[in-house]
Amino acid sequence: MEYTIIQYPALPSAYTAQKPGRRIDMIVLHATGGVKTGDLWTLSGRDRTHLVSCHYYITKLGEIYQLVQDKDIAWHAGVSFWQGESDCNRxxxxxxxxxxxxxxxPYPQxxxxxxxWLVRTKVQQYRIPRARLVRHADIAQPPGRKTDPRGFPWESFVAQVYADVAPGPPPPPPSTPPTExxxxxxxxxxAYRRARHVYxxxxxxxxxxxxxxxxxxxxPLLRFRAENRDWVAEIYGVDAICSPxxxxxxxxxxxQLPDGELKRAFRQEVYRALGVAYHADWAFHQYADRNPIGVPLSESFRLTLSSGESYSAQIFxxxxxxxxxxxxxxxxxLSQLLAASQLAPRDAELRDALLQRQYQRIGAKYHPEWAMHQAAIRWQVGAPLSNQERIEMGRVDYVAQSYGRDVLYSPEGDWGIVKRLSELL
Structure with missing residues (x-):
């Protein structure tokens, strides 16, 4: 039986246009977790909050839709690895x-x-070996991050796809990515999951x-409008970035934006997303506009020392x-107090109180004796963005914590060893 492929073009913002001639040598099967109406809306980029897409979509009725052309890169695999290669979308x-x-x-007949029919057609068109027809769950990293397509009759499906197809060379032995x-x-x-986002x-x-x-x-991803254009933005610990x-x-x-409509709109959206009101006439915000101290994490608050002296403070x-x-x-x-070799008792109390407030903001406590907290000060990575989280890796698990400038991590049990994500990039 021949099928008609229905064209349902994704928005240009939902995929990467690729120059002709790129190599296609893998097919990845997914299950959407949804139903047709919402699936097509999301996978075509029209649901502006989930920038995902695919080349083909098959309904329970057997309708085949093409959203992204074969020559272009759809955003379906995410963080992935297979047979020595990462970023399988490519x-x-x-x-x-x-x-x-x-x-x-169920998956209806x-x-x-x-x-x-579709997969067999593409296998023959691109001469895709059997070992390169995979499920999303097979390639997602870290392992176990994805489960789709659950309940799919995989073994019989693959056998039917490759029935009477001339065998290709034997697949290379399976490999695993380097530990780092x-x-x-x-x-x-x-780090992206903690921000309710996806890398x-x-x-x-x-x-x-x-x-x-x-x-x-x-x-998560932000959207705003300025200069008669729609913009997509993300907020990171060091800076906020946007693209039309x-x-x-x-x-x-x-x-780095010059003063103007775009900067005003972008800054307003950043402060709004972080739950902080921007005041152009406040000394704190004027200082933040002139100096690289990141983005605001709290409203200003009052701090009173044991002597009765009080201060206004704001965490960036x-x-x-x-x-x-x-x-x-x-x-x-605060960095000025942390850099001082000696402090008067009042300034030392102020320093410690501010550090404690940084950790209280994320529901944690500052422990000056902890190696990770010491390293955060020594490496000047800024305020903590999250509490510590366990990263399961198999033989050795890790504990990680996000800070403004970096993610710090330690092997579980070896707390004196503290390393930085930036060293792995």
């Missing part, structure tokens, strides 16, 4: 199946027949954030600002 076709992915939701690559991926994935290695914004060492993300929709290689940093991702009450134009950064 060389694979993504086929999504309408299914709730519960393991109990009409859907299986359509999937078999697996750890780096796990730490990146965890996409093929997104220009994420590539830029890693290349420019912008630290961990803080919140569709112009993904045009990346702007908030700290790379530093914390203090002013004596009533002396609002006197702004003292």
């Amino acid at each position: 060389f694979s076709l993504g086929v999504e199946l309408e299914n709730l992915n519960t393991g109990r939701d 009409a859907q299986l027949d359509a999937a078999r 690559e697996v750890l780096r991926t796990a730490l990146l994935d965890a 996409h290695p093929d997104w220009a914004l994420h590539q830029y954030a890693i290349r420019e060492r912008l630290g961990p993300p803080i919140v 929709v569709g112009g993904w290689q045009d990346i702007r940093r908030l700290s 991702s790379l530093d914390t600002l203090i002013s004596p009450t009533g002396q609002w134009n006197t702004v003292i950064p």
Whole structure:
């Protein structure tokens, strides 16, 4: 039986246009976890909050939709690894199946027949070896991150796809990524997950954030409008970045924007997303506009020492600002107190109180005797963005914590060993 492929083009903002001639040598099968109406809306980029896409979508009725052309890169595999290669989006076709992915939701025969016809057609067209027809769960990193397509009759499906297909060369022995690559991926994935976001290695914004060492993300993807254009933005510990929709290689940093409509709108959206009100006439915010102290993590608050002296303070991702009450134009950064070799008792109490407030903000406690907290001060990585989290790696597990400038991690049990994610990039 021949099938008609229905064209349902994804928005240009939902995939990467690729120059002709790229190599396609893998097919990845997925289950959407949803139903047709919502699936098509999301996978075509029209649901502006989930930038994912696929080449083909097959409904339970056996309808086949093409959303992204074969020559272009769809965003379906995410963080992935297979047979010695990472970022599988670069060389694979993504086929999504309408299914709730519960393991109990059935795949009707009409859907299986359509999937078999499409995959068999593409296997023959691109001469894809059997070992390169995979499930999303097979390639997702870290292992166990994805389960789709659950309940799919995989072995019989693959056998039918390759029935009467001339065998190719034997597949290479399975390989695993280097330990450092697996750890780096796990730490990146965890950092984005803590921000209720998803790491996409093929997104220009994420590539830029890693290349420019912008630290961990803080919140999910943002959208705003300025200069009669729609913009997509992300907030990291070091800076916030944005791109016009569709112009993904045009990346702007908030700290480097000239004064104007775009900077005002972008800054307002950043402060709003972080739950902080921006006041152009406040000394703290004027200081933050002039100095690289990151983005605001708290509103200003009152701090009173044992002597009765009081201060106003505000936590930013790379530093914390203090002013004596009533002396609002006197702004003292916490980093100045941390860099001092000797401090008067009052200043030492102020320093410790501010450090404690940084950790209290994330529901934790500052422990000056902990190696990770000592390293955070020594390496000047800014305020903590998250509490410590366990990263399961198999033989050796790790504990990681996001800070404004970096992610610090330690092997579980060897707390005196503290390393930085930036060293793995």
